[in-house]
Amino acid sequence: MSYRTQAALWVAQRASAAVLAVFVVVHLFTIIYAVRGGLTGAEILERTRGSVGWFAFYSLFVLAVTIHVPIGLRSVCLEWLRWRGPSRDFVLILFAAILAWTGMQAVLSIYI
């Protein structure tokens, strides 16, 4: 992998971390609001179904996670397992695809 790609991955991870810092806080407050307010599952779905705002928020959340987690795991694989090279990157791209797929499945299930 070229130094430019490696540097770009670092920039992408830091940028996605900045996005996640905001999104995780909003997500946690949403959970606390929903639980303390005593909302039922049906009432939550009533608010999220067809809501473009929630759909966009959680889609971006999934995108940030899909970028951030596999890049972080690259370092974990290298430092803990001494695993590097194309095999590691292939598995992590696959892992990113699984994160994106399952994440978007969850987002769609509260939107549609």
Add this chain to the structure above:
Amino acid sequence: MKVRVKRGAAYEQFEVPRHPSQTVLDVVIYIQRVLDPSLAYRYACRVGMCGSCAMMVNDVPRWTCRTHVDRVAKDDSLTIGPLRNLPVIRDLVVDMREFFDKWARAKGDFRGRQTKEDDFAPVPPSSEPRQLADAGIECIGCGVCYAACDVVKWNPDYLGPAALNRAWTLVNDVRDAGRLERLRAVSGDAGCHACHSHVSCTERCPKKLSPTGSIAGLKRAVAKAVVQGDL
């Protein structure tokens, strides 16, 4: 005082008399001169200028010549070993080649663009680049930061705090012509981006430099170059 000295895979114990203002280097010299002449270790200046006497003292990398026994002895005992993260040649002597090779890999050499026909390049001491370069310029290459760094331990290809600190001083040298080449050399999995900012290098640097700050500066410079498409 009981002194355990790492020799190969095992520790050997010695009994060394305590003296006022005794340094750890005094202890090692006493062992070699009085108790066991076969003990291998390095030192030169004895006054914190050359950086050759760095060792692990109670598992912390230190200049032994500038470390008083009173400050570090626990229960009247000391443990001394060779610097971490470097191959041991014998007893307390490590092979520093990889450490200095990494300075070269980080393009730690000055690349001038002027000739002897040109006049001196004026660099105001108060200018920001000069002050940033000054902040890291006093490194004497003792290897203490390298031994303190966990990332070097986990990722042996990592250039390490000293080489990256050197690169940062040159990135801020307005006379230097190798900026982009250097930023490329310090990018990626073996470069500044591997640093986790544990700050162990800064904590242990006997010169009170901040390699962590230098590495953060390199990260910003590389990120800027990537975003601007220069790299």
